[in-house]
Amino acid sequence: MIFRRKLLAVFALTVLVSVAAVAWSISSLTRRAFEKASEERTAALVAQFRREFNRRGEEVARRVGTIAGSEGTTRMALALSHGSPDYSAYLNEARSVADNQQLDFLEFVDGQGTIISSAQSPAKFGYKESLIPMSAIPKDAFLKQEDLPDVAALGLFAVRELTLGEKPLFVVGGRRIDKDFLASLELPAGMRAMFYQNLGVGFSPLFLIDSIGSASSSLHSMGARSGAWSCA
Amino acid sequence: MRPTGFPLLVVSSLLWAVSAGAGTRPHYGGTLDVQMQAAPVSLDPSDSNQLDCRNLFGLLFDTLISLDEQGGPEPALATSWQSEPGNQRWRLFLRRGVTFQDGAPVTPDAAAASLRKANPTWKVFSEGEAIIIERDSPAPNLPAELTLPRNSIVKREGGKISGTGPFAVSLWDPGKRLSLTARDDYWNGRAFLNAIEVEMGKNLREQMISFDLGKAQVIEVAPEQAHRANAEGRRVDSSAPVELLALVFGHDPQLPDDGRQRQALALSIDRESMNTVVLQGGGEPAGGLLPNWMTGYGFLFPAALNLAQARQVRSEIPHTTSWTLGYDPADPTAHVIAERIALNARDAGLGIQITSGTGADLRLVRIPLISIDPQIALGELAAGLGLSQPKFASSSVDDLYSAENKLLQSQRVIPLLHLRMAYGVSNTVKHWRTGRDGNWRLANVWLAAEKP
Numbered sequence: 001m002i003f004r005r006k007l008l009a010v011f012a013l014t015v016l017v018s019v020a021a022v023a024w025s026i027s028s029l030t031r032r033a034f035e036k037a038s039e040e041r042t043a044a045l046v047a048q049f050r051r052e053f054n055r056r057g058e059e060v061a062r063r064v065g066t067i068a069g070s071e072g073t074t075r076m077a078l079a080l081s082h083g084s085p086d087y088s089a090y091l092n093e094a095r096s097v098a099d100n101q102q103l104d105f106l107e108f109v110d111g112q113g114t115i116i117s118s119a120q121s122p123a124k125f126g127y128k129e130s131l132i133p134m135s136a137i138p139k140d141a142f143l144k145q146e147d148l149p150d151v152a153a154l155g156l157f158a159v160r161e162l163t164l165g166e167k168p169l170f171v172v173g174g175r176r177i178d179k180d181f182l183a184s185l186e187l188p189a190g191m192r193a194m195f196y197q198n199l200g201v202g203f204s205p206l207f208l209i210d211s212i213g214s215a216s217s218s219l220h221s222m223g224a225r226s227g228a229w230s231c232a
Numbered sequence: 233m234r235p236t237g238f239p240l241l242v243v244s245s246l247l248w249a250v251s252a253g254a255g256t257r258p259h260y261g262g263t264l265d266v267q268m269q270a271a272p273v274s275l276d277p278s279d280s281n282q283l284d285c286r287n288l289f290g291l292l293f294d295t296l297i298s299l300d301e302q303g304g305p306e307p308a309l310a311t312s313w314q315s316e317p318g319n320q321r322w323r324l325f326l327r328r329g330v331t332f333q334d335g336a337p338v339t340p341d342a343a344a345a346s347l348r349k350a351n352p353t354w355k356v357f358s359e360g361e362a363i364i365i366e367r368d369s370p371a372p373n374l375p376a377e378l379t380l381p382r383n384s385i386v387k388r389e390g391g392k393i394s395g396t397g398p399f400a401v402s403l404w405d406p407g408k409r410l411s412l413t414a415r416d417d418y419w420n421g422r423a424f425l426n427a428i429e430v431e432m433g434k435n436l437r438e439q440m441i442s443f444d445l446g447k448a449q450v451i452e453v454a455p456e457q458a459h460r461a462n463a464e465g466r467r468v469d470s471s472a473p474v475e476l477l478a479l480v481f482g483h484d485p486q487l488p489d490d491g492r493q494r495q496a497l498a499l500s501i502d503r504e505s506m507n508t509v510v511l512q513g514g515g516e517p518a519g520g521l522l523p524n525w526m527t528g529y530g531f532l533f534p535a536a537l538n539l540a541q542a543r544q545v546r547s548e549i550p551h552t553t554s555w556t557l558g559y560d561p562a563d564p565t566a567h568v569i570a571e572r573i574a575l576n577a578r579d580a581g582l583g584i585q586i587t588s589g590t591g592a593d594l595r596l597v598r599i600p601l602i603s604i605d606p607q608i609a610l611g612e613l614a615a616g617l618g619l620s621q622p623k624f625a626s627s628s629v630d631d632l633y634s635a636e637n638k639l640l641q642s643q644r645v646i647p648l649l650h651l652r653m654a655y656g657v658s659n660t661v662k663h664w665r666t667g668r669d670g671n672w673r674l675a676n677v678w679l680a681a682e683k684p
Contacts, residue, residue, distance in 0.1 A: 088509040091568075123571035125509055149571045149586055 057141030061158035064173035068160035081165030087125040090117035105174040183211040262679030263427040271407040271433035278350040293384030293395035305375040319370040332394040376605035424678035449658035455514025458654035471670035473650030499542035500580035515651035523650040542580035554583035558592030
């Protein structure tokens with residue numbers, strides 16, 4: 001009896017260990033496969049984001065370049081070269097041009113950084129555009145925080161210079177980086193991208209957005225099971 | 233060959249001269265097409281919510297007394313008036329032979345009933361051929377008060393109203409369309425125009441398009457558009473600056489620091505830029521409630537930007553409050569002005585958040601000055617801004633200045649600009665004149681034939 005019991009125990013232990021080993025190895029393999037797939041999808045998304053970001057940057061730069069080469073801008077630069085600008089003549093100029101070129105942000109700025117006309121904040125005429133160093137204009141598109149009257153926004157900007165005579169005129173144009181930008185990314189099934197706009201001093205859930213809008217509420221409901229990644 | 237050519241040339245020249253002369257001489261006839269933004273649902277001038285319809289009321293109704301261009305009272309439906317010592321009791325003598333649109337004669341009883349409806353606190357009654365008005369307190373300025381549109385003489389019967397004005401209503405579609413026909417029996421002479429068609433509820437852009445298409449002959453033009461419209465070859469007629477643009481606080485300052493913060497805000501605002509750039513010179517910077525042309529002392533209330541002093545006053549306040557500034561979301565210019573005020577305030581170290589919602593700490597408002605009589609204008613302005621009524625001991629300028637200064641000292645209101653009223657007028661409309669107060673002067677208007 002004792003031998004039979006011992007044999008049963010050894011057999012049961014062997015079966016238990018074998019099952020556990022198989023379960024562990026399957027679980028481990030599966031997890032590794034999922035992690036690899038997830039990493040691949042994330043890498044694909046990041047690459048897609050970068051492509052889209054660069055494409056948008058080139059698009060913004062192209063549109064700003066078109067504006068800088070337009071007849072209206074040339075006239076403005078000529079007027080500027082003749083003396084101090086008449087702000088009243090250009091109050092709605094930037095908004096009108098921005099609408100035509102489908103830009104969210106557009107400002108005409110003189111050599112001292114003084115805003116001559118602003119699409120996003122027409123009341124800013126005569127104020128300084130302090131966030132862009134006019135002495136070292138970036139050639140490519142860049143991210144910039146834009147302080148709007150009611151809220152700050154993140155935009156992808158480009159600057160082009162037009163010099164007629166001694167006084168340069170800068171065209172600063174841009175497009176928002178927001179939920180519409182996220183919506184333009186084609187995500188694999190089951191994947192969700194969120195975006196944190198680093199616009200405040202500390203973390204604010206309001207700045208966390210997805211393709212629908214503020215992601216803070218939906219993130220709450222998800223119990224933060226999806227990872228958020230940031231850029232900016 | 234007989235020289236028959238010369239007499240023919242003379243005759244044809246004479247005929248041409250006569251026909252050309254007829255085109256430039258005033259003549260009866262024609263319909264004036266007018267468009268406006270306001271969409272009144274009532275034509276009753278006692279309705280206080282219809283300040284922007286006063287030009288319509290002027291076509292349909294008369295007051296007992298009117299104001300001349302210098303602001304002096306002159307007879308209208310009343311031929312004369314006199315006050316008893318103390319200026320509390322006034323006697324007005326009615327013009328004879330005047331009739332309402334429905335043919336009923338204007339009697340002292342009818343006029344008294346009309347004034348009682350518009351002024352429930354007045355004691356108004358007829359006495360023989362005269363109308364007697366008794367007030368609770370001395371009212372030396374009663375003649376000017378009687379020139380307000382709400383004091384027009386109106387016959388109200390069975391829900392219908394009838395006036396004594398130069399035009400009678402032939403069609404009334406509330407808030408949409410008003411057709412007026414000239415009255416042949418008007419007591420002050422028939423108007424040259426046969427009719428006036430008024431289209432209501434049209435925004436300024438729609439009006440400008442109609443004007444350019446020749447569908448409207450008189451339109452409203454925003455003050456900031458007047459200069460451009462004129463530069464583009466349109467005929468634009470403007471009034472004196474008769475509309476106050478101001479910031480109004482919801483309540484009196486609760487603490488001394490609150491008052492100082494309001495003072496800092498008033499000093500930080502760049503009214504000149506606001507006027508020259510945002511409003512394209514369509515107004516004048518204002519430090520006072522009444523425009524300088526009306527009082528002559530407007531320059532005593534400083535309107536210039538003084539950022540150094542604003543910062544100095546701000547530095548004396550240990551803790552400032554961040555305010556919300558409300559504006560009319562339907563007015564794009566108001567949005568830009570509100571933004572500019574917020575930027576100016578930030579320069580002085582003050583926080584202002586603009587909002588198009590209700591419940592703001594201060595609001596950007598536009599209030600037309602309803603009379604060119606300064607005391608009446610100040611009283612109506614105070615009522616419109618929710619301020620206490622100014623008290624006048626006499627009609628002197630000193631008294632007026634004291635009353636206006638007292639209203640400003642309350643720190644409930646920060647005047648910004650006085651704006652002009654502008655109208656686009658077709659070249660076919662002859663002898664058009666906009667009064668200094670923005671009222672249409674249609675008595676001599678006639679229509680010329682349109683040139684092909």
